[in-house]
Amino acid sequence: MSKFTGIRGQVWFKALTGQEKPMPGDPPSVLVADAPIDNENARFLCVVPDPDSRFPCARHGEVGLEQAYTLAARIREVLGRDELPLVRGASGSDAKRPIIAIVDVKSQAYGRREEIAGIHLAAAATADAYAAARFAGHPVITLIVGQAISGGFLTHGYQANRLLAFADDDVLIHAMRKEPAARITRRTVAQLESLAKTVTPLSYDIRDYAKLGLLYKLLPVPNPEAPSADEVSLVRNAIAEAIVDARKGPTDLRDRFESEAALPARKATQLVRTRLEKEWSG
Amino acid sequence: MSSPADTGNLSDVAKGGDGAKSALIFSPKYLQRRSFIELNARERAKTLFDSGTSRELAGPFDRIESPWLAIQGVTPQADDGCIVMRGMIDENQAVVIAFNGAFQGGGIGEVSGAKLTAALDLACRDSENGQPTSAVLLLETGGVRLQEANLGLAAVAEIISSIITLRAHAPVISVIAGPVGCFGGMSLAAGVSSYIVMTREGRLGLNGPEVIEEESGVEEFDASDRALIWSIYGGQQRYNQGLVDALVDDDADQMIKTVQDLIAKGVPKIHRSEQVNHYRSRIAALDPSTQWDAVNFSWSAASLAKPTGRDEAAPGG
Numbered sequence: 001m002s003k004f005t006g007i008r009g010q011v012w013f014k015a016l017t018g019q020e021k022p023m024p025g026d027p028p029s030v031l032v033a034d035a036p037i038d039n040e041n042a043r044f045l046c047v048v049p050d051p052d053s054r055f056p057c058a059r060h061g062e063v064g065l066e067q068a069y070t071l072a073a074r075i076r077e078v079l080g081r082d083e084l085p086l087v088r089g090a091s092g093s094d095a096k097r098p099i100i101a102i103v104d105v106k107s108q109a110y111g112r113r114e115e116i117a118g119i120h121l122a123a124a125a126t127a128d129a130y131a132a133a134r135f136a137g138h139p140v141i142t143l144i145v146g147q148a149i150s151g152g153f154l155t156h157g158y159q160a161n162r163l164l165a166f167a168d169d170d171v172l173i174h175a176m177r178k179e180p181a182a183r184i185t186r187r188t189v190a191q192l193e194s195l196a197k198t199v200t201p202l203s204y205d206i207r208d209y210a211k212l213g214l215l216y217k218l219l220p221v222p223n224p225e226a227p228s229a230d231e232v233s234l235v236r237n238a239i240a241e242a243i244v245d246a247r248k249g250p251t252d253l254r255d256r257f258e259s260e261a262a263l264p265a266r267k268a269t270q271l272v273r274t275r276l277e278k279e280w281s282g
Numbered sequence: 283m284s285s286p287a288d289t290g291n292l293s294d295v296a297k298g299g300d301g302a303k304s305a306l307i308f309s310p311k312y313l314q315r316r317s318f319i320e321l322n323a324r325e326r327a328k329t330l331f332d333s334g335t336s337r338e339l340a341g342p343f344d345r346i347e348s349p350w351l352a353i354q355g356v357t358p359q360a361d362d363g364c365i366v367m368r369g370m371i372d373e374n375q376a377v378v379i380a381f382n383g384a385f386q387g388g389g390i391g392e393v394s395g396a397k398l399t400a401a402l403d404l405a406c407r408d409s410e411n412g413q414p415t416s417a418v419l420l421l422e423t424g425g426v427r428l429q430e431a432n433l434g435l436a437a438v439a440e441i442i443s444s445i446i447t448l449r450a451h452a453p454v455i456s457v458i459a460g461p462v463g464c465f466g467g468m469s470l471a472a473g474v475s476s477y478i479v480m481t482r483e484g485r486l487g488l489n490g491p492e493v494i495e496e497e498s499g500v501e502e503f504d505a506s507d508r509a510l511i512w513s514i515y516g517g518q519q520r521y522n523q524g525l526v527d528a529l530v531d532d533d534a535d536q537m538i539k540t541v542q543d544l545i546a547k548g549v550p551k552i553h554r555s556e557q558v559n560h561y562r563s564r565i566a567a568l569d570p571s572t573q574w575d576a577v578n579f580s581w582s583a584a585s586l587a588k589p590t591g592r593d594e595a596a597p598g599g
Contacts, residue, residue, distance in 0.1 A: 073559065110494045114489070124470040128553070129558065131443050151467060203432075273400045276404060
């Protein structure tokens with residue numbers, strides 16, 4: 001069973017950017033820094049726990065109101081600024097800056113205050129900002145170093161051109177934690193685990209998730225909480241490769257279901273798209 | 283009820299046709315109206331179109347079922363709980379995608395999600411080729427269908443992306459009529475839409491009351507407190523907060539007219555989910571040190587001012 005320690009975001013943010021403090025005016029739970037990757041100045045964004053957050057349901061690594069709007073604002077800042085060609089890198093002087101989401105989010109914030117204040121819009125604003133960056137030609141790369149659960153992941157990371165994840169037992173991408181998911185679908189955890197062995201999208205194992213064809217690469221990182229220099233360098237290279245690959249690909253998300261890797265798991269998606277297109281014009 | 287109602291098109295009544303008026307002269311208003319909520323998903327979709335212009339795509343006879351349910355002992359449905367219909371709305375090209383809240387709580391699975399995304403993408407293709415095609419999403423959904431967990435979540439990410447592409451060319455209107463409401467990941471889909479329409483019977487939120495009670499405890503949210511639920515998620519409250527664009531009665535005519543008006547209004551200059559600094563400053567002005575009830579909650583007067591333009595300036599400012 002995977003556990004959430006909340007330290008991975010901080011560890012990898014520091015390893016990749018050399019920074020560990022939030023930008024002035026931002027809450028302590030959102031780390032943003034500009035740092036070089038492969039001769040380019042990329043913007044890195046990460047959500048980390050803040051035990052003193054003024055919103056009690058967003059203290060343990062959840063994406064809440066403040067986290068979502070801070071991310072959205074910091075992404076849109078890049079969009080505004082890159083009207084000017086300020087990046088000079090391997091991909092040419094007019095290259096749009098890469099945006100790197102480092103993801104270790106427990107979930108969205110499950111709170112009454114959040115619902116009253118419209119957390120769905122905060123989450124939408126962040127997803128919107130990431131998508132806007134992607135459509136504008138910024139390579140948006142998501143690095144999943146720990147958990148990427150449900151609305152937390154939809155908000156922070158799931159709009160990327162390319163998804164990278166560590167091949168590690170504590171890396172978890174899912175729609176809901178195991179216990180509540182079992183309860184809501186009227187199963188025991190044991191039944192859910194047994195079904196997940198044959199029903200790939202139910203699985204809580206990142207190696208099964210990889211079979212869905214949504215990931216660009218699964219990275220072997222044996223020490224994700226205390227990485228060696230080699231591990232950091234491997235991850236850095238993978239991000240650089242993903243940036244190059246994203247620039248060659250479409251700005252929408254079609255690779256998620258049209259790529260060769262996606263075909264075995266997404267046959268029904270393909271069927272729906274073919275049929276609708278055929279019937280669309282009568 | 284006059285005959286147009288029975289054929290699923292009320293444009294004569296909406297325009298105040300004589301037949302409708304005379305037939306209804308002695309009935310109180312609430313008896314005159316035809317409920318929108320009582321219509322099933324297919325009827326809801328059909329009633330929005332100009333008479334005789336709609337046809338269903340990838341319908342139940344195509345039998346594109348979820349490939350993931352039967353292997354779990356769950357009975358699939360021939361349309362996967364998602365109806366796609368194409369036609370004209372007030373003489374404009376449109377596609378309506380309606381979720382059936384009675385099937386798996388309207389949960390998004392691989393097939394239902396792909397139907398929505400594909401419909402949005404085709405509308406976008408036509409719009410880019412000079413034939414603007416609006417999309418109307420009739421959302422009755424608890425979010426991701428947990429039996430298809432990770433493919434449902436992936437589908438929602440794809441839906442959000444495709445709404446954002448289409449809405450640059452033609453309005454994407456999310457209608458939350460009830461009774462299921464719109465929750466989970468699909469609340470983000472509503473959030474990135476051009477316009478949201480709700481009834482008082484509709485509810486909108488990221489986390490439903492049961493989920494909050496389960497994750498954060500009954501002190502945080504008592505999911506049996508119906509008054510609390512409606513005072514937070516209900517259409518009236520969301521409209522008062524400025525989080526939706528139109529509040530309509532449970533009245534099919536009013537719904538048709540509202541959707542037509544929003545299509546006529548076209549693509550908004552700025553979408554709600556792009557107004558980051560405006561909404562961020564509203565949150566910054568709040569005091570979350572004690573628990574809120576919807577009744578004691580209010581945005582500061584300043585932050586309720588209408589935003590004026592696109593805001594992509596630096597945060598914290």
